[in-house]
Amino acid sequence: MRRFKGICAIICLMMLMGCGDKDKKDEGSGGGFNMPGIKTETEEPVTEAVSTTEEVTKGTTEETTESATEAAIDDNLFSTDKALIISRKDMKEYLDGTWELVPRGQAIMNPEETPDILTFNSEMSEVTFMRGNDAEFITFDYELDDLFEEIPGTGNLIKLTGRDVTLGFSEYGDSMIGSYATYQIILVNNMNCDTLLLREIGNGESQFSYEGLNYERTANDGFWVFRSLNEEEPKMDRINNINEELRLKNSTFYAVSWFDMGDRVTLQRILINPEVLNLYGEDEEVISYTYPNSEYPLSAVTYYVKGMEDMAHSGRYIPGICKVTTDESGDITEMTPLVYDIFGYYYPAGVDPYAAGPGGDYQDPSGPDGTTGAPDGAGPDSRDPDYYRETDNIYMGEWVLKGDPLTTLSVAMDSPQVGGYELCFDFYRLTYADCYANISGSDLSTNQGTINNDRDFGGVLTQTEDGVRFTVTESGFEAIGVGTEYEFIRP
DSSP: OOOOSOHHHHHHHHHTTOOOOOOOOOOOOOOOOOOSOEEESOSSOOOOOOOOOOOOOOOOOSSOOHHHHHHHHHHTBOOTTTBOOOOHHHHHHHHOEEEEEEGGGBSSOOTTOOOOEEEEETTTTEEEEEOTTSSOEEEEEEEEEOSOTTSOSOOOEEEEEEEEEOTTSOTTGGGGBTOEEEEEEEEEEETTEEEEEEEEOTTOOOHIIIIIIOGGGOOBTTBEEEEEOOSSOOSSOOOTTSHHHHSOOSOEEEEEEEEEOSSEEEEEEEEEEEEEEESSSSEEEEEEEEOBSSSOTTBOEEEEBTTOGGGOOSOEEEEEEEEEEEOTTSOEEEEEEOOBOSTTOBOOTTOOTTTTSGGGSOOOOOOTTSOOSOOTTOOTTOOOHHHHHHHHHHHOEEEEETTEEEEEEEEEEOOGGGTSEEEEEEETTTEEEEEEEEEETTEEEEEEEEETTTEEEEEEEEEOSSSEEEEEEEESOTTSOTTOEEEEEOO
16 A cells, blocks of 8 residues: 655664663652552552563464463563563653654655754753754753553653743743643664654643644654654664564564554564553543563564565554564564553553544534435434445445555444444554545545544545545545545455
């Protein structure tokens, strides 16, 4: 689906950035920005901080048995003896220096575009965001804390409090002074380049996120990507010479996905912690995560994707959390993105609360002509089979993208009050989209939809000689532009 040239160029570019090792020390952690009420499924409370390192787990198995599967699942779960605890002091040292924003995760940037810069000063506990014009900036005081109460000592939450801003930075720049926003932090050495992810937690509506970082420049899953510009050796371990040894073979594990090159993807293994989040008075199963206490926890390992050999391209950052299965060679046979919830938490693998409709909330389903495609007199739950039969036979069911069978489209019936149809897209290792659609002549035309869970998306589904074609007419996700056509066939 996505074909580009220049894979060697981007790999060489990243290798030029150097590498380095860093010893980890546990300095402890304290304080806390209180998150919503959490109750964990883990019986024993977390009371210890672990700072020693152990040999990396290879994760190979000779044959699959029920007990082996259970052991593999347990190996992915958080416990104090398996978790890496990063002190606030070490986290500050990792962040210290200069980082460039990578808009939309596009690794090969426009040479005419000067990137925005984020500079951390660990001694002063301050960070400055400078626009590419080198004239407009905002400076924050920052404070580190733990994102998850049940996994302390990780320093993966940063609170930015505005201290100084130039006049031209924002029309409402003065309102940023003294106000604060909190961001989730994920760090890695990816292909010899130290890389940083930031995502605002909570409602994500701070002025800095909108007018400074700019949501249009997120790469995926609400993350902004930054690459280190520090001239010295990378602070996180590089693994280019031992990548093959670190690939988990014949295993199922959880990981942060970083860089996608079509036939390959870089992954940073994590441990998960099943919890129950009580946010609005109702319990909700979620997972939190942490780094494993292994030899290279802050390094991304390159994995080949089975069946995608002909899909190589120059690559882009597509950050997120996923569940991965590999074969005996260490090639990926299955990779399931997890759906983000809130406050850094994800839904368990296989759980998609948005599958029932865009965002799960009812909106006005009427199409451009003001109709829903329902026959006169249809009630909220009624669906006249005679009216829909012909269109059902054409479109309903499962579809796969030509040349990329892991990208799928599912068309299902729905209430006529939302158009009569629901379209669910899974753009493999990129994003997902959900739409409601109504009959428009012989086509299905979307009347509302979202992509990446928070941006508008829509189009027209048309029958072709060997399948269906979806033409994008509206998209708030830059990687999938208006006018893009997708040809789907039956699996």
